[in-house]
Amino acid sequence: MAATETAAPPRAARPARPVRGAWNPNRRPKSKTLTLVMTLGLVYSLLPLFWLLVNSSKTQANLFTTNGLWFGGHFALLDNIQQTLTYNGDEFLRWFGNTMLYVVVGAGGATFLATLGGYGLAKFDFPGKRGVFALVLGAVAVPSTALAVPTFLMFSKIGLVNNPWGIIIPSLVNPFGLYLMWIFSRDAIPNELLEAARVDGAREWRIFFSITLRLLRPGMITVLLFAVVATWNNYFLPLIMLNDPKWYPLTVGLNQWNAQSQTAGSTPIFNLVLTGSLLMIVPIMIVFLVMQRYWQSGLAAGSVKQ
Amino acid sequence: MTVLSADSPPRSRKSELRPRRRRKWTGWGFVSPFLLVFLFAMVAPVGYAIYLSLFQDKLIGGNRFAGLANYTQALTDSQFWTGFGRVSLFLVVQVPVMLILALAVALAIDSARLHWAPLYRISIFLPYAVPAVVGALMWGFIYGNQFGLVAEIGGWFHTTLPNPLDNTLMLPAIGNIVTWEYIGYNMLIFYSALRVIPGELYEAAELDNASQWRIIWHIKLPALRPAIMVATVFSIIGSFQLFTEPSVLYFLNKDVIGSAYTPNWYAYSLSFNGQEYNYSATIAILMGLLTVIVAYVVQRIGQRKGA
Numbered sequence: 001m002a003a004t005e006t007a008a009p010p011r012a013a014r015p016a017r018p019v020r021g022a023w024n025p026n027r028r029p030k031s032k033t034l035t036l037v038m039t040l041g042l043v044y045s046l047l048p049l050f051w052l053l054v055n056s057s058k059t060q061a062n063l064f065t066t067n068g069l070w071f072g073g074h075f076a077l078l079d080n081i082q083q084t085l086t087y088n089g090d091e092f093l094r095w096f097g098n099t100m101l102y103v104v105v106g107a108g109g110a111t112f113l114a115t116l117g118g119y120g121l122a123k124f125d126f127p128g129k130r131g132v133f134a135l136v137l138g139a140v141a142v143p144s145t146a147l148a149v150p151t152f153l154m155f156s157k158i159g160l161v162n163n164p165w166g167i168i169i170p171s172l173v174n175p176f177g178l179y180l181m182w183i184f185s186r187d188a189i190p191n192e193l194l195e196a197a198r199v200d201g202a203r204e205w206r207i208f209f210s211i212t213l214r215l216l217r218p219g220m221i222t223v224l225l226f227a228v229v230a231t232w233n234n235y236f237l238p239l240i241m242l243n244d245p246k247w248y249p250l251t252v253g254l255n256q257w258n259a260q261s262q263t264a265g266s267t268p269i270f271n272l273v274l275t276g277s278l279l280m281i282v283p284i285m286i287v288f289l290v291m292q293r294y295w296q297s298g299l300a301a302g303s304v305k306q
Numbered sequence: 307m308t309v310l311s312a313d314s315p316p317r318s319r320k321s322e323l324r325p326r327r328r329r330k331w332t333g334w335g336f337v338s339p340f341l342l343v344f345l346f347a348m349v350a351p352v353g354y355a356i357y358l359s360l361f362q363d364k365l366i367g368g369n370r371f372a373g374l375a376n377y378t379q380a381l382t383d384s385q386f387w388t389g390f391g392r393v394s395l396f397l398v399v400q401v402p403v404m405l406i407l408a409l410a411v412a413l414a415i416d417s418a419r420l421h422w423a424p425l426y427r428i429s430i431f432l433p434y435a436v437p438a439v440v441g442a443l444m445w446g447f448i449y450g451n452q453f454g455l456v457a458e459i460g461g462w463f464h465t466t467l468p469n470p471l472d473n474t475l476m477l478p479a480i481g482n483i484v485t486w487e488y489i490g491y492n493m494l495i496f497y498s499a500l501r502v503i504p505g506e507l508y509e510a511a512e513l514d515n516a517s518q519w520r521i522i523w524h525i526k527l528p529a530l531r532p533a534i535m536v537a538t539v540f541s542i543i544g545s546f547q548l549f550t551e552p553s554v555l556y557f558l559n560k561d562v563i564g565s566a567y568t569p570n571w572y573a574y575s576l577s578f579n580g581q582e583y584n585y586s587a588t589i590a591i592l593m594g595l596l597t598v599i600v601a602y603v604v605q606r607i608g609q610r611k612g613a
Contacts, residue, residue, distance in 0.1 A: 031419040038414055038426050041407075045430045045490065048444050051455060055447075063453040113340040120336025127330070132337055139348060141539065141601065142594075145547040147348060149573045149590040150355035153583055157354070170347045178340060204332050233437035235550050240574060251439040255554055258443055262557040274447070277440045288435040292428065300498035 049281075056080055056278040060271040080275040087272055091245065092279075095253035099232060101164060102249055106171030107227035114174050114223055118181025119212055123194065139175040148236040155241065166241040167249070171231050177223040183301050184219030185212070222298035225291050232284055250280050352594075358587040376588035385566040386589060390596070392477060393568050397545035400481040405537055408489045409530070412496035413522060427497065431490035438487060442554035445483045446471075450558055471559045480551045484544070492537045499533035500526060535608045539601045546597040549574070569593040 054070060055063060057077035066072030084092050120126075121133060151170055152161065160166045189212060197207045213220075235251040242248060245256065254276050261268040288295075362372040380386050411430055415423045433441065448455040449470040460467035470479040503525065511521050549570040556563040556571075565579065566572035569589060576586035 028418050030421050034414055034417070034419055035421045038411070038420055041411055041489075042426055042429045044486070045433050048441075048448060048486065049432070049436070051448060052444050055453075068453060068455045068458050113343060116336045117340035120333045124333025124336065125330070126333030126337075129333065132341065136344075139344070141543065141598070142348070143543050143547045143597075145549050145570055146590065146594045146597065147351060148549075149570075149577055149586055150351035151347065152577065153358060153587055154351040154354040169343065172343045173340070173347050175344070204335070208336070229435070233439070235437070235439050236553075236570075236574075239553070240577065251437055254443065255439055255557075258446075258554070259557045270447075270452070273443060277443055281436050281440055284437070285432065285435045288432065289428065295431075295494060296498050296501075299495045300502060 052274060052278055052281075056271075056275045058271065060268070063270055063274075076271070077275070080271050081279065084272045084275045084279060087269065091253065092250075092272075092276055094246065095248050095250045098164070098247055099249040099251075102167050102171060102234065102238075103228055103231045106168045106231045107224060109168070109172045110174040110177055110227045110231075111220055111224040113172060114177035114181045114227075115213070115216060115220055116208075117178045118183075119185045119189070119208065119216070121178075122182050122185035123189065123191070136175050136178055139173075140179055142175075144170070144230070144234075145236050148240050151237065152240045161241050162244055162247065164247055167234070167238050167247075170237060171227075171234065174223070174227055174230070177227055180223050180226075180298060180301055181216070181219060184216055184222075188215050188219065218294070218297070221291070222294040222301075225287070225294050226298060228287065229284065250276070254280065352591075355587040355591050358584050359591050361584050363582075363584055372584075376585055377592065379585070380588050380592050386569060386572060386592075389566045389569045389572050390593075393546050393548055396477060396481060396548065397542055400484060401538065401541040401545060403481075404485045404489055405492055405534070405541065407485070408492035408537070409496055409534070411489065411493045412500060413526065415493070415497060416500040416526075417518070427493075431494055433487050433489070434491040436487065438550040439554055441487050442483055442551045445479070445486070446555050446558050449479055471555065471562065473562050476555070476559065476562050480548070480555065483551050484548075488541070488544070492541070495533050495537050496530055499530050503529045531608075535605060538608070539605055542601050542604060543597055546593065546600070 051069065055068065057071055057075050057080070058066060059074055059076045059079070062073035062076070117136075121129065121136075147170070155161050155166050160169070193211060194207060197211060202210075233251065234249065235255075238247075238249050238252045239255075242252065245253065248256065254273060257269055257273045257276065260266050261270050261273060359376050360371060360373060361369055362375060363369050411426070414420055415427050420426060436444075447453065451457055451469065451471075456467050456470055468475060470476075507525050508521070511525060516524070547570055548568045552563050552567045552571050553574070556567075563571070565575035570593065573586045573589040573593070576582045576589060580586075
């Protein structure tokens with residue numbers, strides 16, 4: 001895959017070049033059996049998404065009466081979208097805006113902090129560096145769900161709950177991102193270049209903004225991608241942190257709609273839950289497909305022991 | 307955690323760098339913004355939760371230091387241990403199934419014997435893009451009795467399929483959602499590792515006329531070792547921290563999920579429905595501790611076998 005190689009900084013994944021020289025696997029005959037078996041996997045992966053698309057195009061009444069795996073009755077996708085966007089005083093749009101705020105500030109900030117830190121750890125010696133390094137590596141394995149309750153307890157003590165900062169501040173910390181940026185910085189920034197710039201009298205911050213950021217761009221995109229997905233999908237923390245629907249991100253809002261639909265006595269809005277889910281996954285899927293190659297370089301750098 | 311550690315920690319780079327004295331503290335300038343937020347949003351909450359877990363809020367006497375009383379209570383709390391047993395069972399069954407499937411898919415895509423391999427790679431990775439909440443909502447509807455697909459498929463064959471959301475099938479049903487979400491992610495971890503196997507190894511194998519199975523066994527699997535370790539450790543953590551799926555499915559069958567289906571859900575319920583903050587903090591800390599211990603032990607075993 002040529003694309004992978006351009007995505008990752010040259011030696012990010014491993015010193016060995018991921019090129020299979022003379023040995024050309026494409027000469028081997030394709031297997032029909034293998035393709036058939038893999039098609040089962042493909043169907044398993046895509047069927048629920050297809051189901052969602054089909055059922056987002058139905059009116060609530062038709063959901064219950066038509067074949068779940070095919071379009072049926074009135075094609076109501078556009079109606080559903082319109083209803084989803086305007087239901088209960090445009091709250092879906094409000095939640096979308098909140099999610100965007102958490103993604104842009106949270107994931108953007110996390111990427112910036114991780115880049116600064118990764119570069120600092122890779123290219124400078126300073127007192128206490130090994131301690132910092134150990135701390136960050138240890139934190140990579142701490143899952144955000146394990147931190148949700150403790151973070152909530154502390155933030156409620158200091159009055160940071162029920163406002164956007166309660167979501168944004170924890171999203172700014174991304175130890176895995178810092179670890180990736182450490183690898184990328186180590187491999188993609190030649191020390192000679194930094195030395196040359198210093199000899200020319202450039203200040204460290206100028207070097208960072210004019211040289212480092214440019215060289216680290218592919219790595220930063222990878223880290224940003226991971227951070228965007230993490231914040232876009234963030235659920236436990238906002239669920240516990242926010243009780244005012246005004247600040248909900250889409251994840252919590254949609255589940256709230258579902259809860260309303262499943263509760264006896266309140267208005268069921270299944271069609272809106274389905275359409276809202278569809279609207280929520282479309283943007284992130286586009287990001288996924290466009291940014292594919294960056295995933296691979298990130299996962300390779302993160303999982304392959306150097 | 308040394309899963310992600312590299313053999314070349316910062317020190318080994320010292321000789322190349324030779325920083326001048328005036329730059330001695332410059333590194334701190336770059337690292338400190340991250341570190342400040344890290345201390346505030348990660349270290350401090352854990353510290354505060356540990357602190358809270360040492361207190362009890364009593365109707366008489368108010369909030370007072372209780373030593374390890376909360377922990378001794380948790381150790382005999384059957385709700386906690388039932389939840390812990392459930393996620394352990396989940397781990398023992400779901401994680402191997404998912405990882406073996408992911409491995410098989412990665413090997414198939416890497417084998418060059420598959421038609422349209424990129425199509426399969428992208429499609430199977432795609433569910434990972436779906437937020438866990440949406441994945442759980444979607445599958446919940448598919449399982450559900452309102453306009454669920456499962457019941458409908460049963461109808462096509464004029465039978466009634468068992469309800470996936472009842473007491474016995476809830477855990478496998480959640481396992482299926484998690485497997486669906488993460489096969490592609492793990493597959494890509496394995497696939498990325500397969501892509502960096504040097505071509506010479508394959509050339510040598512081809513000269514020896516090695517069969518595909520032998521190549522998989524002697525070249526690919528050993529090369530995948532570190533990637534498998536990383537995926538396993540992350541899957542263990544994911545299982546022990548299970549929360550989103552049960553919390554979404556809760557609305558579909560409140561009796562089965564209850565308030566302590568998984569330890570995380572229990573900690574949440576204690577905080578939210580019970581306002582038992584001290585005990586909730588205890589459960590969160592205890593579960594975090596158990597997760598680290600199990601992940602560490604599994605990783606040690608994996609390393610020893612690899613040596």
